[in-house]
Amino acid sequence: MKQSLFEKRHAEDWQRFATRLEVLEGSRRKSESGAGFSREYRQICQHLSLAIARGYASHLVERLQQLAMRGHQQLYRHRSQFTAQLLSFVLADFPRLVRTQWRWVALAGLLFFGSLTFMALLVYGYPDLVYSVVSPADVAEMHAMYEPAARRIGQTAERASSTDWLMFGYYVMHNIGIAFQTFASGLFFGVGSLFFLFFNGLMIGAVAGHLTEAGMGATFWPFVVGHSAFELTGITLAGAAGLKLGWALVAPGRLRRGEALPQAAQISVRLIGGVMMFLLIAAFIEAYWSSMSWPPATAKYGVGASLWLLVGAYLTLAGRTPHAPD
Numbered sequence: 305m306k307q308s309l310f311e312k313r314h315a316e317d318w319q320r321f322a323t324r325l326e327v328l329e330g331s332r333r334k335s336e337s338g339a340g341f342s343r344e345y346r347q348i349c350q351h352l353s354l355a356i357a358r359g360y361a362s363h364l365v366e367r368l369q370q371l372a373m374r375g376h377q378q379l380y381r382h383r384s385q386f387t388a389q390l391l392s393f394v395l396a397d398f399p400r401l402v403r404t405q406w407r408w409v410a411l412a413g414l415l416f417f418g419s420l421t422f423m424a425l426l427v428y429g430y431p432d433l434v435y436s437v438v439s440p441a442d443v444a445e446m447h448a449m450y451e452p453a454a455r456r457i458g459q460t461a462e463r464a465s466s467t468d469w470l471m472f473g474y475y476v477m478h479n480i481g482i483a484f485q486t487f488a489s490g491l492f493f494g495v496g497s498l499f500f501l502f503f504n505g506l507m508i509g510a511v512a513g514h515l516t517e518a519g520m521g522a523t524f525w526p527f528v529v530g531h532s533a534f535e536l537t538g539i540t541l542a543g544a545a546g547l548k549l550g551w552a553l554v555a556p557g558r559l560r561r562g563e564a565l566p567q568a569a570q571i572s573v574r575l576i577g578g579v580m581m582f583l584l585i586a587a588f589i590e591a592y593w594s595s596m597s598w599p600p601a602t603a604k605y606g607v608g609a610s611l612w613l614l615v616g617a618y619l620t621l622a623g624r625t626p627h628a629p630d
Contacts, residue, residue: 307360314351321348321371328378345375396623398578403620405544405571408551412543415501416536423509427517434514437506446511450520450527471595475587479535483542483579487549487572494550501543526601529608531589533615538582545572545579582615 321344352368402409427434434443482504489496515524548568556564593599593607 305358307358307364310355310358310360311364317344317347318351318367318371320344321375325371325374325378329374341375342379345372345379348372348375393574393577394581398574398581399619399622400624401571401574402541402578405548405575408544408547409541412497412501412540412547415498416505416540416543419502419505420509420512423506424513424516425509427510427513431514431517434510437510438514443514446515447518447520450515450523452520452523469591472587472591475590476584479538479583479587480580483539483576483583486539487542487546487576487579490543490546490549490572491553492550493553494547497543497546497550500546501540504539522601526599526604526608527594530594530604530611531586532608533611534582534586534589537615537619538579538586541575541582542579545575548572548575 324341324344348368348371352365352372355365355368423437438446482500486497486500486504489500512524512528515521549565549572552564552568553561559567589611594604
């Protein structure tokens with residue numbers, strides 16, 4: 305293609321991209337790039353490559369090079385801003401948000417950990433009660449999972465040969481499934497979140513009480529203590545997010561339910577973003593640390609206690625500033 309035809313065909317696109325760059329370069333707002341910027345930038349790079357390959361005049365090549373360089377700077381700028389926003393959310397915004405919603409977090413924690421502790425003690429004292437919430441087949445599977453002689457603790461026979469990476473994926477999907485169920489069911493006026501917090505607490509408590517009473521506590525507790533801080537806290541926060549949604553429907557105040565729900569969802573969805581982070585960490589620990597049989601129990605208890613302290617300190621202290629009290 306002749307250079308004159310090439311320029312005529314794409315001159316309008318180049319001018320539009322140059323105008324967009326001028327707007328971006330004169331603005332500090334983070335959302336100025338808008339949709340299509342990456343596509344237009346890639347098109348400029350493609351045109352530059354064609355101009356060089358076809359030996360077009362230097363003035364055209366230089367013009368496209370300038371556009372490509374300026375586009376690259378803007379693309380990098382907005383990616384850097386996204387990274388900064390993500391770090392800000394993780395290091396400060398999320399724990400701050402959890403503290404502002406402490407009432408829902410406290411209610412969710414009371415339901416979840418209360419039912420868990422109650423059921424664990426009840427089943428420990430009356431072992432046959434485990435069959436009221438767990439099927440005999442599942443009980444037998446748990447015995448196989450926490451058999452002291454097992455090569456990989458906490459895994460069924462079918463999964464014992466799986467790689468840590470595959471188990472990580474399994475744990476991620478399993479944990480996120482429980483959390484999303486607990487959160488999304490809050491749309492049923494909060495009743496769903498109440499139910500799943502209570503039900504999951506009963507299930508986990510029944511398993512813990514039964515395995516302890518059956519003499520498998522020496523394998524069960526070292527296995528769960530490592531990832532429990534992130535996993536159980538994540539489920540609790542998912543329940544709190546669901547209760548927040550449900551209350552907006554039950555008691556919208558002066559707003560209509562259609563107005564109150566989106567406002568509550570803005571907070572709840574941000575909470576769920578942090579929950580996903582917690583559950584990813586929990587799955588990683590469970591796959592790569594908890595299932596190992598060679599570390600001594602004291603080491604696992606030490607790591608578990610440290611992680612509980614870390615989660616507690618993170619949620620209560622991170623993001624605090626002298627001028628922005630929670």
